[in-house]
Amino acid sequence: MAATAPLCDFGWKAVDARLPGVDGRTSSILDHAGPRGLVVAFICNHCPYVKAVIARIVRDARDLAGAGVGFVAINSNDALTYPEDSFENMQRFSAEHALPFPYLYDEDQSVARTYGAVCTPDFFGFNAAGELQYRGRLDASRKEAVDQGLRRDLYEAMLEVARTGRGPAEQHVSIGCSIKWKSPS
Template sequence: MAATTTPLCDFGWKAVDAKLPAVDGRTLSILELAGPRGLVVAFICNHCPYVRAVISRIVRDARDLAGVGIGFVAISSNDALAYPEDSFENMRRFAAEHTLPFPYLYDEDQSVARVYGAACTPDFFGFNAAGELQYRGRLDASRKEAVDQGLRRDLYEAMLEVARTGCGPAEQQASIGCSIKWKTPA
């Protein structure tokens, strides 16, 4: 399985809103999930080995960021027909299994992933309180390893800076993961 990396942060790019179904049965607006100091929009999926290796740290960081006023939302945009493990029903199971403390939304038509330019899972977009992109990078340096001993919490530290100053760090490391599983055009 080839790894895909994300592009560099396009500082100031404005977050785009959409209403998507959540695994808890609600339909939620992405931007309404922002905290008073910002928002992380994470593109993930259920089957990706990169996501599976770090999901406990994503959950930890989302909980910790909520404490400083940063909202968090995860979106799955993968083609569930070609990748049944990423179906909406399996998203519900994944959310329950990992006790996700944030909404997990389904982008069935992949329009949200396209407008954000999501490249891989996981792919993190960190916005300030004005909805301006300030971070597009990795969770940490672990890649597919489940161990996080001594790793710098890149996403968490960047979003703390965003919460304090409204600006993200100039130096950012790209996220790496499985490519978004795009639907084949009809």
């Protein structure tokens, strides 16, 4: 089911957590910040929206590293209901797409709840002070093939954040598959 993320809550402070990564290590979200900012992306393995844009997410993460912006991805989906999103499949997904950033597992979904993540992909862009400056889409492609010359919304916004510490006033919400929440016990 498609879901739409809310607009940016400018200034909201990034929250840290320690999560297991596909590399076999537990790491802190904020340890992956660059000197000029951090993108926290909620993704998963099975979502057609993520599958359609994963190569562009990889490209933008690599390009943003050159601008001093770190990148980390988190999978918060219920792997019991969606086995394709299991930790083992996260490891396969990371290797298959040569993810150049940490891919962390939020098994209890506490990080997704704290951040207010609602869909995959869902992007949170923070400045060097850890203040939210971007909550929007990767680009306008949704889950279709990308058109040549399509504006790189996340990339351009985070370059602005890296230069000025502030994100653009005009942002377009992300759309994707809803986070697959666990049933209440």
